[in-house]
Amino acid sequence: xxxxxxxxxxxxxxxxxxxxxxxxxxxxxxxxxxxxxxxxxxxxxxxxxxxxxxxxxxxxxxxxxxxxxxxxxxxxxxxxxxxxxxxxxxxxxxxxxxxxxxxxxxxxxxxxxxxxxxxxxxxxxxxxxxxxxxxxxxxxxxxxxxxxxxxxxxxxxxxxxxxxxxxxxxxxxxxxxxxxxxxxxxxxxxxxxxxxxxxxxxxxxxxxxxxxxxxxxxxxxxxxxxxxxxxxxxxxxxxxxxxxx
Amino acid sequence: xxxxxxxxxxxxxxxxxxxxxxxxxxxxxxxxxxxxxxxxxxxxxxxxxxxxxxxxxxxxxxxxxxxxxxxxxxxxxxxxxxxxxxxxxxxxxxxxxxxxxxxxxxxxxxxxxxxxxxxxxxxxxxxxxxxxxxxxxxxxxxxxxxxxxxxxxxxxxxxxxxxxxxxxxxxxxxxxxxxxxxxxxxxxxxxxxxxxxxxxxxxxxxxxxxxxxxxxxxxxxxxxxxxxxxxxxxxxxxxxxxxxxxxxxxxxxxxxxxxxxxxxxxxxxxxxxxxxxxxxxxxxxxxxxxxxxxxxxxxxxxxxxxxxxxxxxxxxxxxxxxxxxxxxxxxxxxxxxxxxxxxxxxxxxxxxxxxxxxxxxxxxxxxxxxxxxxxxxxxxxxxxxxxxxxxxxxxxxxxxxxxxxxxxxxxxxxxxxxxxxxxxxxxxxxxxxxxxxxxxxxxxxxxxxxxxxxxxxxxxxxxxxxxxxxxxxxxxxxxxxxxxxxxxxxxxxxxxxxxxxxxxxxxxxxxxxxxxxxxxxxxxxxxxxxxxxxxxxxxxxxxxxxxxxxxxxxxxxxxxxxxxxxxxxxxxxxxxxxxxxxxxxxxxxxxxxxxxxxxxxxxxxxxxxxxxxxxxxxxxxxxxxxxxx
Numbered sequence: 010x011x012x013x014x015x016x017x018x019x020x021x022x023x024x025x026x027x028x029x030x031x032x033x034x035x036x037x038x039x040x041x042x043x044x045x046x047x048x049x050x051x052x053x054x055x056x057x058x059x060x061x062x063x064x065x066x067x068x069x070x071x072x073x074x075x076x077x078x079x080x081x082x083x084x085x086x087x088x089x090x091x092x093x094x095x096x097x098x099x100x101x102x103x104x105x106x107x108x109x110x111x112x113x114x115x116x117x118x119x120x121x122x123x124x125x126x127x128x129x130x131x132x133x134x135x136x137x138x139x140x141x142x143x144x145x146x147x148x149x150x151x152x153x154x155x156x157x158x159x160x161x162x163x164x165x166x167x168x169x170x171x172x173x174x175x176x177x178x179x180x181x182x183x184x185x186x187x188x189x190x191x192x193x194x195x196x197x198x199x200x201x202x203x204x205x206x207x208x209x210x211x212x213x214x215x216x217x218x219x220x221x222x223x224x225x226x227x228x229x230x231x232x233x234x235x236x237x238x239x240x241x242x243x244x245x246x247x248x249x250x251x252x253x254x
Numbered sequence: 255x256x257x258x259x260x261x262x263x264x265x266x267x268x269x270x271x272x273x274x275x276x277x278x279x280x281x282x283x284x285x286x287x288x289x290x291x292x293x294x295x296x297x298x299x300x301x302x303x304x305x306x307x308x309x310x311x312x313x314x315x316x317x318x319x320x321x322x323x324x325x326x327x328x329x330x331x332x333x334x335x336x337x338x339x340x341x342x343x344x345x346x347x348x349x350x351x352x353x354x355x356x357x358x359x360x361x362x363x364x365x366x367x368x369x370x371x372x373x374x375x376x377x378x379x380x381x382x383x384x385x386x387x388x389x390x391x392x393x394x395x396x397x398x399x400x401x402x403x404x405x406x407x408x409x410x411x412x413x414x415x416x417x418x419x420x421x422x423x424x425x426x427x428x429x430x431x432x433x434x435x436x437x438x439x440x441x442x443x444x445x446x447x448x449x450x451x452x453x454x455x456x457x458x459x460x461x462x463x464x465x466x467x468x469x470x471x472x473x474x475x476x477x478x479x480x481x482x483x484x485x486x487x488x489x490x491x492x493x494x495x496x497x498x499x500x501x502x503x504x505x506x507x508x509x510x511x512x513x514x515x516x517x518x519x520x521x522x523x524x525x526x527x528x529x530x531x532x533x534x535x536x537x538x539x540x541x542x543x544x545x546x547x548x549x550x551x552x553x554x555x556x557x558x559x560x561x562x563x564x565x566x567x568x569x570x571x572x573x574x575x576x577x578x579x580x581x582x583x584x585x586x587x588x589x590x591x592x593x594x595x596x597x598x599x600x601x602x603x604x605x606x607x608x609x610x611x612x613x614x615x616x617x618x619x620x621x622x623x624x625x626x627x628x629x630x631x632x633x634x635x636x637x638x639x640x641x642x643x644x645x646x647x648x649x650x651x652x653x654x655x656x657x658x659x660x661x662x663x664x665x666x667x668x669x670x671x672x673x674x675x676x677x678x679x680x681x682x683x684x685x686x687x688x689x690x691x692x693x694x695x696x697x698x699x700x701x702x703x704x705x706x707x708x709x710x711x712x713x714x715x716x717x718x719x720x721x722x723x724x725x726x727x728x729x730x731x732x733x734x735x736x737x738x739x740x741x742x743x744x745x746x747x748x749x750x751x752x753x754x755x756x757x758x759x760x761x762x763x764x765x766x767x768x769x770x771x772x773x774x775x776x777x778x779x780x781x782x783x784x785x786x787x788x789x790x791x792x793x794x795x796x797x798x799x800x801x802x803x804x805x806x807x808x809x810x811x812x813x814x815x816x817x818x819x820x821x822x823x824x825x826x827x828x829x830x831x832x833x834x835x836x837x838x839x840x841x842x843x844x845x846x847x848x849x850x851x852x853x854x855x856x857x858x859x860x861x862x863x864x865x866x867x868x869x870x871x872x873x874x875x876x877x878x879x880x881x882x883x
Contacts, residue, residue: 061576061577061732061774062731062732062733062774063732063733064732064733064734064772064773064774065733067772077771078771078772079577079579080577080774083577083579084577084579085579085580098771101767101768102767102768102771102772105734105738105764105765105767105768105772106733106734106738106768106772109733109734109737109738109741109768110733110737112737112741113733113737133761134737134741134744135741135744143730143731143736145731161572162572162574162730164730165555165557165727165728165729165730166725166726166727166728166729166730166736166740167725167728167730167736167737167740168730169729169730169731169736
């Protein structure tokens with residue numbers, strides 16, 4: 010990405026009638042949080058790029074004669090812009106979207122808690138019990154952070170889901186567990202035994218080894234992946250086999 | 255025959271030569287080879303012409319032209335006999351020898367092939383057919399004058415003259431010309447084309463940039479882009495070359511759905527021809543400008559017509575949209591400035607350059623210049639593609655050109671702008687159709703679909719149909735579109751099933767705001783329009799479903815019952831034969847024949863428990879003895 014290579018410009022924007030300093034091109038969400046304005050999010054994660062899917066971080070961009078709803082997580086601010094983070098319209102739309110999310114994942118504690126915190130305790134819509142909110146954090150972590158690209162979205166609309174290619178075994182998965190780490194709803198489960206690590210969702214299971222160099226247990230496939238990327242011999246990691254109990 | 259045109263003079267010389275070769279006296283039979291006519295079996299008609307011409311050795315005496323769509327799809331297969339201008343419709347292959355002998359070489363008109371209107375009115379010549387008379391086929395008319403796979407025909411028609419003119423101009427001057435013409439994007443949004451071009455030209459100085467043609471037409475019932483790309487691909491290519499020259503792009507893409515095989519084929523042929531002639535490639539016409547076009551076939555997802563999703567798909571990624579806070583004109587395909595226009599927009603460009611902005615801007619309304627191609631479908635006599643100046647009324651399009659509603663039914667509504675447009679009632683028929691007027695009344699121009707509905711239509715069911723389409727075509731990335739539209743459909747399903755509740759309409763309206771304003775892209779951002787516009791103009795139908803458990807259009811199965819009318823039923827038994835579930839039986843009461851009780855024939859009755867409300871009995875009954883309520 011070479012968007013706006015020099016972002017050092019100091020600018021002023023108006024947030025809820027208050028003038029605040031920011032850097033040109035900075036994410037609006039970061040400016041809001043720095044100013045102590047709380048904004049709900051589900052698909053925003055510090056380790057992956059902004060995605061704008063959960064829509065909970067919507068704020069109102071005031072254009073004078075008219076206004077427009079924008080997601081603060083991926084909105085790059087410019088000098089002189091005015092936003093309202095808590096207008097009637099923001100609250101109304103945010104609450105409705107919260108109800109949509111709550112209806113989808115009515116049994117997910119993280120969703121229920123977040124909704125409750127923002128005053129939404131009931132939903133007018135038919136309830137489902139979907140553990141996955143389709144934020145895509147796992148997909149972006151696997152691609153942007155790990156570089157394995159082992160999982161992705163499949164199907165569309167209401168049938169959309171995260172899955173390994175062709176719903177078969179995730180052959181490119183290295184078992185690192187980054188997907189589970191960034192999942193906001195703990196939907197991605199990791200099953201560990203003393204010698205194996207299993208991801209039921211990705212149909213993938215890994216042999217674990219101990220690396221003396223790293224001082225930790227780690228999937229053998231992850232070591233191989235890292236070694237290849239770094240151009241290091243496997244021996245560098247001083248691997249020891251784990252004994253089955 | 256191909257020749258490499260090394261400069262403008264060579265192109266002009268070729269055009270003059272081609273025009274001279276075309277003897278204006280030699281009769282031409284132009285058979286429509288559009289996809290619609292192929293559905294009617296036009297290939298057999300074309301083959302019959304070829305055989306007859308070969309058998310009678312008429313090759314030097316008549317020219318057979320297989321063109322793109324002529325627009326009047328309702329009456330296919332079609333042929334136009336020039337220079338006489340005779341218009342024949344619903345042609346059978348067996349008619350071909352007669353057509354040649356009597357109408358091409360003789361002066362006889364074959365009556366059964368002549369257009370006859372719903373009121374028995376006849377028109378021999380195309381110019382007199384009401385469907386064509388009020389049209390102004392600036393863009394689409396050329397379809398009939400060229401073989402869809404002939405670059406020679408296109409050049410003889412004045413093709414690539416706009417490009418010639420462009421190369422003599424500064425790129426900025428071209429943009430000014432398009433700006434003065436007032437051209438707005440034909441793909442849906444109606445954004446000013448020149449403004450987009452200007453932005454792309456100025457963005458990321460020195461960097462590579464692209465022009466893209468959006469041929470991912472996906473609205474149900476809309477096929478104007480397909481027909482343009484099928485019938486006149488060079489007009490799109492010429493537009494793209496001019497656009498590329500104006501913004502400084504060296505590469506272009508045509509993103510076309512793979513469900514359009516003929517469009518893909520003809521576009522490929524046209525690109526190859528242009529490359530061989532030196533109209534694409536290095537140093538086009540000696541101008542020093544390099545440009546080429548690649549065809550990319552899409553998999554048919556509706557959302558891929560959205561600019562950012564289209565570009566993601568072009569890049570080989572999942573076709574889902576991204577936020578447009580940074581415009582694709584600045585950071586688009588592979589993060590480079592990208593100029594995306596749809597097929598019809600590109601096809602307008604050569605015309606503007608060739609004829610000048612002033613002549614283009616004379617046509618249309620204050621804010622919407624030029625013509626617009628509409629696909630007029632649904633409950634209408636003259637289904638087809640219609641090109642009219644902006645500002646014609648809906649009434650003129652639907653009744654004067656479209657021929658009104660079949661079977662003497664009453665007009666109820668017209669849906670404009672595709673699945674996410676709006677349904678307009680009868681009182682809006684005098685609306686002057688252009689970008690701004692449609693938006694004002696809660697609909698939109700979209701790509702130009704017009705779906706006409708008659709009195710037998712249930713407007714709640716219509717809203718449900720489009721909402722279902724959008725539920726299936728939502729990419730599923732953002733919550734309001736994926737979840738919100740799905741819940742709208744659930745509520746609509748419930749209302750149509752007779753389980754609507756007080757407050758459902760208000761809830762639909764309340765949800766709509768969040769979906770309209772909160773969705774990521776224009777698919778979700780317009781998805782509630784069918785629901786909102788039907789609530790706005792047909793609220794009484796929602797109330798009838800919810801409060802009275804009644805479907806005024808008599809469409810929603812749970813809300814209607816079928817019964818036999820005593821006094822009308824003649825006891826003929828036609829209904830019994832067609833009933834698929836044996837729900838109809840005879841009673842002890844006599845049937846009524848010629849107004850009197852019959853001695854033997856018995857009144858029939860429908861067992862409502864068994865009845866699946868398919869309507870077969872009502873269709874079969876010749877005596878209007880099946881009552882639907």
